[in-house]
Amino acid sequence: MKPRHFLTLLDLSPAELKQVIERAVELKALRKQDVSEETLPGKVLGMIFEKSSTRTRVSFEAGMAQLGGSALFLSSNDTQLGRGEPIADSARVLSRMVDIVMIRTFGHETVETFAENSTVPVINALTDSYHPCQLLADMQTYWEHRGDISGKTVSWIGDGNNMCQSYINAARQFDFKLNIACPEGYEPDHELMQANQERVELFRDPQQAVKGSDLVVTDTWASMGQEEEKLAREQAFAGYQVNEALMSMANNDALMMHCLPAYRGLEVSNTILDREDSVVWDEAENRLHAQKALMEFLLAQR
Numbered sequence: 001m002k003p004r005h006f007l008t009l010l011d012l013s014p015a016e017l018k019q020v021i022e023r024a025v026e027l028k029a030l031r032k033q034d035v036s037e038e039t040l041p042g043k044v045l046g047m048i049f050e051k052s053s054t055r056t057r058v059s060f061e062a063g064m065a066q067l068g069g070s071a072l073f074l075s076s077n078d079t080q081l082g083r084g085e086p087i088a089d090s091a092r093v094l095s096r097m098v099d100i101v102m103i104r105t106f107g108h109e110t111v112e113t114f115a116e117n118s119t120v121p122v123i124n125a126l127t128d129s130y131h132p133c134q135l136l137a138d139m140q141t142y143w144e145h146r147g148d149i150s151g152k153t154v155s156w157i158g159d160g161n162n163m164c165q166s167y168i169n170a171a172r173q174f175d176f177k178l179n180i181a182c183p184e185g186y187e188p189d190h191e192l193m194q195a196n197q198e199r200v201e202l203f204r205d206p207q208q209a210v211k212g213s214d215l216v217v218t219d220t221w222a223s224m225g226q227e228e229e230k231l232a233r234e235q236a237f238a239g240y241q242v243n244e245a246l247m248s249m250a251n252n253d254a255l256m257m258h259c260l261p262a263y264r265g266l267e268v269s270n271t272i273l274d275r276e277d278s279v280v281w282d283e284a285e286n287r288l289h290a291q292k293a294l295m296e297f298l299l300a301q302r
Contacts, residue, residue: 047072130166133290154178163259183237206240
């Protein structure tokens with residue numbers, strides 16, 4: 001039987017995504033109670049990093065340890081992937097030695113090719129197109145603070161990047177309306193927008209986008225690999241900062257999220273992350289619990 005993979009949110013059904021999030025909430029509670037969570041003893045996670053990270057590495061490595069397994073850090077500097085070995089060949093070999101693989105890389109086709117040739121589950125830990133693991137954490141965070149997100153309105157402010165595109169998939173899978181505010185030339189994928197046009201709307205004015213919103217989300221304006229565009233992007237996104245004034249346009253109980261790292265004074269104000277009602281730290285922590293639940297789910301399908 002072919003393994004189940006998690007390359008985008010569409011790889012799991014809405015019911016399965018809800019199951020993963022409910023389990024993540026349960027695992028988080030067990031962790032707080034200092035109750036053993038060792039459901040994956042002896043299992044090995046292979047972690048392939050072509051893009052560096054703080055939260056991704058720590059959450060996956062710590063998560064696998066907490067579940068009783070172990071994790072191997074594999075960078076392109078110390079594996080044959082960085083020396084030109086075909087992705088398909090690496091997948092065939094590594095999947096004979098580990099039980100599950102996560103990949104954080106640039107092109108989405110890399111994880112697709114790896115998954116096609118892997119005999120174990122593959123998790124997309126970030127590509128230039130999608131960041132589905134972060135959406136699991138975001139949806140868990142909203143559930144913990146406000147309950148079911150179905151029927152709510154979410155506003156994305158900023159670049160139509162991998163996070164924005166994952167929010168488009170989330171709108172479909174979790175049944176909410178998504179308003180996207182971005183400057184011209186920085187829109188998400190056109191075909192993805194068209195496929196979800198019944199629940200996604202594009203705005204140029206952030207204030208219009210956040211009106212009546214239950215959740216406001218943003219991300220850095222220049223992602224890894226876009227450093228040379230930083231100045232141009234800062235100019236293009238002037239006026240798209242998420243700050244207290246913008247949040248006042250949303251519903252009174254609206255939450256604000258950012259996947260971090262944040263550049264204070266740019267995409268977010270200097271103070272908004274530190275408000276008493278900020279949930280970004282819960283959001284960051286929930287990467288740990290959501291990914292543990294995801295690994296349990298995928299390994300249970302084998």
